[in-house]
Amino acid sequence: MSAKIKRILVSQPAPVTGKSPYITLSEQYGFEVDFKPFFSIQTLGTREFRDQKVNILDHTAIIFTSRTAIDHFFKLTQELRLTMPEDMKYFCHSAAIASYLQKYIVYRKRKVFYHESGQAAQFHALLLKHNKETYFIPGIEGLKEDIVAVLDSKKIPYSTSAIYRSVPNGFTKEEIDGYDLLIFFSPNGVTSLKSNYPEYKQNKQLLACFGEATASALRENGLEVNIEAPSPEFPSMTAALEHYIKKHK
Numbered sequence: 035m036s037a038k039i040k041r042i043l044v045s046q047p048a049p050v051t052g053k054s055p056y057i058t059l060s061e062q063y064g065f066e067v068d069f070k071p072f073f074s075i076q077t078l079g080t081r082e083f084r085d086q087k088v089n090i091l092d093h094t095a096i097i098f099t100s101r102t103a104i105d106h107f108f109k110l111t112q113e114l115r116l117t118m119p120e121d122m123k124y125f126c127h128s129a130a131i132a133s134y135l136q137k138y139i140v141y142r143k144r145k146v147f148y149h150e151s152g153q154a155a156q157f158h159a160l161l162l163k164h165n166k167e168t169y170f171i172p173g174i175e176g177l178k179e180d181i182v183a184v185l186d187s188k189k190i191p192y193s194t195s196a197i198y199r200s201v202p203n204g205f206t207k208e209e210i211d212g213y214d215l216l217i218f219f220s221p222n223g224v225t226s227l228k229s230n231y232p233e234y235k236q237n238k239q240l241l242a243c244f245g246e247a248t249a250s251a252l253r254e255n256g257l258e259v260n261i262e263a264p265s266p267e268f269p270s271m272t273a274a275l276e277h278y279i280k281k282h283k
Contacts (some may be wrong), residue, residue: 039065039240039279043213045072046222055272063279070209072218072226073200077106078175081111088195090116093170095123097181097192099135099160106198107172108138120144125161125169128152154246154262158184165190175199177221180247202226205232215240215261217271221251228255242278244271 044056048069060067089109090096098104111118123145126132132148135141147164148158161169161184167193173179175196185192200222210216210231216239218224227234242261243249249259261271261278268274 035120038282039063039214041066041166041213042068042215042217043210044069044217046219047071055270056275059272059276059279061278063283065214068175068213070205071203072205072223073202073220075102075106075174075198076201077109077113077198078196080110083110083114083195083197086195088170088193089197090114090170091119093119093168093193095125095164095167097125097169097171097179098131098135099127099171099173099179099181100133102198103172103174104131104134104138106177108174110197114176118144123147123164123167124169125164127154127157127158151266152269154180161185162188168192170195172197174222200225202229205230207231210234211239213239215242217244217261217269217275218252219244221247224248224251225257242275 042056042060042065044067045151045203046069049057056067078202096107098107100177123138124135124147126135126146126148129150131144135146135272149160158181161181165188171179171181171192171194173194173196175198179194182192182194203226210227218241236257240260241252241257243252243259244263249262252259261274262272263269263271265274268277
């Protein structure tokens with residue numbers, strides 16, 4: 035499926051500064067771009083977290099698969115009045131996520147692990163290499179992390195807990211149908227699309243996604259992924275988008 039792209043909807047908040055690589059591309063290639071988050075994120079309350087019967091400090095390492103998880107983890111620990119011990123280890127799915135940790139911790143006082151590639155297989159191998167750790171996996175309500183199966187396969191001890199939830203934002207069929215391309219960054223965006231627009235049919239509309247989980251969510255709903263990132267060739271969504279536009283120009 036290919037089509038001339040005239041209007042793109044990016045399912046993220048509009049940039050605060052008014053600057054964005056999507057806006058730069060739109061000016062370069064002559065298409066219109068709009069920003070609209072498909073869902074909002076809420077940190078679980080302390081009582082909701084405690085009801086899950088998980089003690090974070092019983093673990094020796096934390097696994098982070100997104101910057102969102104980092105934000106809500108440290109917000110929750112602050113509300114719980116928990117102080118992370120100096121020897122706590124942090125395993126991050128990518129270098130970008132590891133770098134984001136500096137917002138909350140001082141690198142020289144903590145141990146941070148990640149794989150430069152940002153690919154799931156290499157990250158899973160990194161976790162298996164450190165098989166003496168007891169991992170805590172903070173995640174989103176209703177979604178089972180694929181890491182769980184990897185740790186189960188080697189009987190590595192872990193706990194997983196929801197620390198935040200996704201709440202779909204409202205939008206109409208008419209708001210969606212007017213775009214040539216929709217860009218998703220999370221399975222929650224796909225859930226929101228189906229929640230707001232149950233009868234959605236892709237037809238000639240193009241779909242782009244960032245991340246393996248997002249791609250899986252689209253395909254599980256019978257939708258075709260036209261543009262996908264990251265990859266060794268296209269590490270960013272905008273790089274993959276520009277390649278597609280050039281290829282089909």
